[in-house]
Amino acid sequence: DSGVTQTPKHLITATGQRVTLRCSPRSGDLSVYWYQQSLDQGLQFLIHYYNGEERAKGNILERFSAQQFPDLHSELNLSSLELGDSALYFCASSAGGGDGNTIYFGEGSWLTVV
Amino acid sequence: GENVEQHPSTLSVQEGDSAVIKCTYSDSASNYFPWYKQELGKRPQLIIDIRSNVGEKKDQRIAVTLNKTAKHFSLHITETQPEDSAVYFCAASIEYGQNFVFGPGTRLSVLP
Numbered sequence: 001d002s003g004v005t006q007t008p009k010h011l012i013t014a015t016g017q018r019v020t021l022r023c024s025p026r027s028g029d030l031s032v033y034w035y036q037q038s039l040d041q042g043l044q045f046l047i048h049y050y051n052g053e054e055r056a057k058g059n060i061l062e063r064f065s066a067q068q069f070p071d072l073h074s075e076l077n078l079s080s081l082e083l084g085d086s087a088l089y090f091c092a093s094s095a096g097g098g099d100g101n102t103i104y105f106g107e108g109s110w111l112t113v114v
Numbered sequence: 115g116e117n118v119e120q121h122p123s124t125l126s127v128q129e130g131d132s133a134v135i136k137c138t139y140s141d142s143a144s145n146y147f148p149w150y151k152q153e154l155g156k157r158p159q160l161i162i163d164i165r166s167n168v169g170e171k172k173d174q175r176i177a178v179t180l181n182k183t184a185k186h187f188s189l190h191i192t193e194t195q196p197e198d199s200a201v202y203f204c205a206a207s208i209e210y211g212q213n214f215v216f217g218p219g220t221r222l223s224v225l226p
Contacts (some may be wrong), residue, residue: 002157033214042218043158043203048167090157092214101146101207103214 018079025093027035032074033092117140120217137204138186145204
């Protein structure tokens with residue numbers, strides 16, 4: 001168990017809909033990262049937050065948005081969903097400036113768009 | 115920004131043989147290089163990491179080497195076992211810089 005909690009674990013939704021994925025980082029971690037992994041693909045970096053502020057953005061679509069709340073949990077919002085958005089979405093966290101930069105992944109949220 | 119390349123994309127070895135996966139990075143400021151193992155449908159898990167003040171690090175059958183001058187680092191797995199079969203990702207980041215860039219991954223198959 002990495003200590004990073006993601007919900008829901010599985011989600012099936014229809015095209016055009018909107019979903020929210022939730023992530024609770026490890027206790028004490030200030031950084032939260034979101035990655036998208038399509039079937040048999042690599043880890044595509046979406047966005048990084050540190051202590052509530054956006055720090056870096058990857059190839060995140062305009063239909064996607066994220067935020068990190070004062071209690072450090074993060075949400076990834078996916079809207080106007082398309083079939084191609086079906087993927088495994090990982091959240092990861094790190095201390096982000098503490099004792100190192102190791103990032104730890106949650107179990108992921110499987111999103112299926114039908 | 116940082117760019118990480120990883121080779122080979124697939125690798126098959128016989129059980130008991132060694133496996134080597136190589137990564138190159140572009141940003142000379144990167145100083146932290148972790149390796150993750152991902153089994154099918156599971157989360158990537160850290161297996162070993164190295165920082166730029168160290169040239170080599172070993173943990174049982176796994177070792178990582180770093181050549182900062184050439185900007186490449188490698189993962190070595192000795193005495194491979196079927197349970198080593200997985201996708202391996204390398205990454206590079208600037209410690210305390212909080213940006214992680216992953217390589218595209220290597221699918222390792224250990225044949226019995």
